[in-house]
Amino acid sequence: MVVSAVLFVSYVAVGWFLTITNSPIAPSNYLSMTSDPWFVVTGSTVSTFVLLSTGSRILYRMLTGLDDSRSRFVLILNYVGLGCAAGVLRFLLPPTIDLLLNWI
Numbered sequence: 452m453v454v455s456a457v458l459f460v461s462y463v464a465v466g467w468f469l470t471i472t473n474s475p476i477a478p479s480n481y482l483s484m485t486s487d488p489w490f491v492v493t494g495s496t497v498s499t500f501v502l503l504s505t506g507s508r509i510l511y512r513m514l515t516g517l518d519d520s521r522s523r524f525v526l527i528l529n530y531v532g533l534g535c536a537a538g539v540l541r542f543l544l545p546p547t548i549d550l551l552l553n554w555i
Contacts, residue, residue: 459493501536
């Protein structure tokens with residue numbers, strides 16, 4: 452999970468820097484959902500990991516009980532993370548599936 456997140460963030464940061472500085476090696480299709488396979492695949496991988504980890508934390512908190520206000524706060528933030536990851540995955544999963552099916 453950490454490796455995929457580091458790869459995704461480094462891709463976004465390096466591409467952003469190359470685009471801002473008008474470098475000749477900057478990718479022409481940077482952060483395009485239709486023609487940037489690196490962005491689509493790593494974004495889907497990271498959002499899948501975030502979705503699974505927040506879902507498991509929500510299940511753990513529900514099974515162990517909500518004892519104090521800290522547990523309730525953690526549960527609310529996990530619901531926010533779950534929704535954000537599901538939203539990103541909703542937009543990135545179809546292009547990823549198309550890319551992988553066309554690649555095979």
